[in-house]
Amino acid sequence: xxxxxxxxxxxxxxxADTDWALPPQQRFFLVSDIEWxxxxx
Amino acid sequence: xxTNKLFQQKYESFQKAVNRQEGPWVPNAMTNNGGxxxxxxxxxxxVAHDYQAYAQALLAFLDETWMDxxxxxxxxxxxxxxxxxxxAENRLAPDGTLTHLQNPMMKADEYDQLIADPKGFIAxxxxxxxxPEIFEDKETGKEKLKVYAEEMIRNVAQMGCTTKYAAEKxxxxxxxxxxxxxxxxxDHIFDYFRGFRGTLTDLRxxxxxxxxxxxxxxxxxxxxxxxxxxxxxxxxxxxxxxxPAYLSPKQYKELYWPFEKQxxxxxAGHGGKIFLVMEGRWENIMDCFLEVPxxxxxxxxxxxxxxxxxxxxxxxxxxxxGLKLAETRLKTFEQMKxxxxxxxxxxxxxxxxxxxxxxxxVTPGDVNPTLxxxxxxxxxYSSK
Numbered sequence: 425x426x427x428x429x430x431x432x433x434x435x436x437x438x439x440a441d442t443d444w445a446l447p448p449q450q451r452f453f454l455v456s457d458i459e460w461x462x463x464x465x
Numbered sequence: 466x467x468t469n470k471l472f473q474q475k476y477e478s479f480q481k482a483v484n485r486q487e488g489p490w491v492p493n494a495m496t497n498n499g500g501x502x503x504x505x506x507x508x509x510x511x512v513a514h515d516y517q518a519y520a521q522a523l524l525a526f527l528d529e530t531w532m533d534x535x536x537x538x539x540x541x542x543x544x545x546x547x548x549x550x551x552x553a554e555n556r557l558a559p560d561g562t563l564t565h566l567q568n569p570m571m572k573a574d575e576y577d578q579l580i581a582d583p584k585g586f587i588a589x590x591x592x593x594x595x596x597p598e599i600f601e602d603k604e605t606g607k608e609k610l611k612v613y614a615e616e617m618i619r620n621v622a623q624m625g626c627t628t629k630y631a632a633e634k635x636x637x638x639x640x641x642x643x644x645x646x647x648x649x650x651x652d653h654i655f656d657y658f659r660g661f662r663g664t665l666t667d668l669r670x671x672x673x674x675x676x677x678x679x680x681x682x683x684x685x686x687x688x689x690x691x692x693x694x695x696x697x698x699x700x701x702x703x704x705x706x707x708x709p710a711y712l713s714p715k716q717y718k719e720l721y722w723p724f725e726k727q728x729x730x731x732x733a734g735h736g737g738k739i740f741l742v743m744e745g746r747w748e749n750i751m752d753c754f755l756e757v758p759x760x761x762x763x764x765x766x767x768x769x770x771x772x773x774x775x776x777x778x779x780x781x782x783x784x785x786x787g788l789k790l791a792e793t794r795l796k797t798f799e800q801m802k803x804x805x806x807x808x809x810x811x812x813x814x815x816x817x818x819x820x821x822x823x824x825x826x827v828t829p830g831d832v833n834p835t836l837x838x839x840x841x842x843x844x845x846y847s848s849k
Binding site for chain 2: 426427428430431434435437438444446450451453454459460461462463464465
């Protein structure tokens with residue numbers, strides 16, 4: 425598994441996480457351009 | 466005065482200025498990168514738990530300062546983000562000051578990988594170096610990403626609350642759309658990939674690879690964007706230009722300007738203007754702004770001589786600046802009063818001037834009594 429695939433898998437699990445208090449519709453920072461955003465953090 | 470009426474009047478002064486008309490006064494503007502907190506001895510950590518308290522603390526100095534509009538008021542991080550991502554570029558110093566520490570992770574011999582696949586290179590190579598904790602194990606990675614997602618949402622909500630508070634309490638318009646931040650590829654390489662020393666070294670040692678990387682980043686980040694529509698109704702897109710002041714005119718013309726020109730023409734073609742921060746000194750390159758459509762830019766002048774910029778560009782682009790923030794920290798109002806008058810007398814006739822400190826408020830003392838007196842005087846002196 426590449427690091428990119430690992431990151432994608434992590435995000436997929438978080439998007440499907442029903443125990444997380446953050447509502448799914450507010451999780452868009454994880455799916456939109458995540459690589460670039462983390463680079464510029 | 467009723468706040469809504471005050472907002473309308475201030476908004477009118479701003480609109481007239483950027484449309485090259487003389488309004489009731491010259492509008493004052495600011496960029497408040499957290500420096501406002503320190504006026505009342507607060508930091509972001511004191512108020513991060515409460516949106517309203519945060520906005521109040523950040524803008525408290527407006528109780529005694531005339532301000533018409535703001536580029537932004539807020540931080541590009543939160544205390545929790547700063548504590549969680551300890552290698553991030555946007556971090557809070559112990560005293561609460563927002564810092565930008567370049568933390569470039571790309572090596573000089575990795576250009577071919579960047580050029581071949583920018584997204585894959587970032588995910589596979591740079592992110593594990595920059596945020597190793599995300600890649601250590603799954604549970605740690607998920608916890609970190611949860612903090613990231615929660616705090617980014619929180620920061621957006623905080624910006625919204627602060628913007629509303631500024632408008633409702635002080636009649637201050639927010640003029641930039643930070644959701645639409647623009648940059649050219651060379652600034653991306655400078656900011657995120659190779660840093661100050663790396664980029665300037667690469668430009669001398671292997672300029673062809675840098676050029677190929679610029680094209681790859683443009684194709685990855687911007688080519689589709691500038692082919693699509695732009696909505697000017699949401700405020701000015703914000704562009705802080707970081708590297709131009711360190712480039713030779715030849716480097717600027719070959720490696721920066723071709724991309725910059727496309728961004729400007731894209732926004733201008735849809736009736737908008739870019740709010741472009743000319744960080745550092747641009748005396749050797751600023752004439753490029755005569756090549757793009759008239760009034761396609763609001764130029765935030767930094768270290769250049771404002772009157773000289775006005776002489777060269779003032780008939781062609783809207784100018785924002787005129788007050789040296791560092792001098793307000795060192796001089797009395799009486800020592801600065803004539804400089805304020807000179808800027809208003811020279812640049813205000815015919816509109817096109819926003820009076821503004823040359824730099825954003827970042828550290829303790831940036832918002833200071835002399836600054837406030839200068840801003841209040843500029844409003845009073847320019848009022849008809």
